[in-house]
Amino acid sequence: MKDLLLRDTETLFELFVDLFGKVLINEPLKELEDLDITPAQVQALLFLARHAPNYVGDLAEGLGISYPAATKAVDRLVAKDLVTRQENARDRRQSELTVTESGLALLERVRTERRGRLENILAKMSPDETKAMHRGLRSFVTAAFMGDRDLIAALCQRCGCDCYTECIVNQSHLALLGCEMDRV
Numbered sequence: 001m002k003d004l005l006l007r008d009t010e011t012l013f014e015l016f017v018d019l020f021g022k023v024l025i026n027e028p029l030k031e032l033e034d035l036d037i038t039p040a041q042v043q044a045l046l047f048l049a050r051h052a053p054n055y056v057g058d059l060a061e062g063l064g065i066s067y068p069a070a071t072k073a074v075d076r077l078v079a080k081d082l083v084t085r086q087e088n089a090r091d092r093r094q095s096e097l098t099v100t101e102s103g104l105a106l107l108e109r110v111r112t113e114r115r116g117r118l119e120n121i122l123a124k125m126s127p128d129e130t131k132a133m134h135r136g137l138r139s140f141v142t143a144a145f146m147g148d149r150d151l152i153a154a155l156c157q158r159c160g161c162d163c164y165t166e167c168i169v170n171q172s173h174l175a176l177l178g179c180e181m182d183r184v
Contacts, residue, residue, distance in 0.1 A: 028113035035106055042110055044073045045082055045103055054097040062154070082106060138168055145172035
């Protein structure tokens, strides 16, 4: 019975990831074709927006891609005026990457499109199903984070709200440190 549940859960997660990618990432970009940006470029832009200050090496490590691939991504984002590159005053071999106002506006358009699609899906579920899904996702993420400081650091959204009590990443970090926190 446990093996069947695990296999079914694994299948559901694979479907969830595939659906999320198709419906909430790729299709919104098709709707915003005028932006002329790929899902990989959006992912890079999101990373840069969440983890400032940034360097190409940070981007490569954060996205799990090679340094040359990260350099190409940055070159394309700079060419589209979505990211700026500024020489680091302390180490001229490195350039600090910053998302431009155009880049932030693009991310907001993508988020708005994605939220609308998510709202449409959630509207097809009952309020109880939506709440149950939310609780289940929070529980899963909390369990995955528990005891893994590197995972917490890698996936932190860097929202700037270090003490935001509802932030699941912050809650997991506080729990790891043995501090009091609101339970999920």
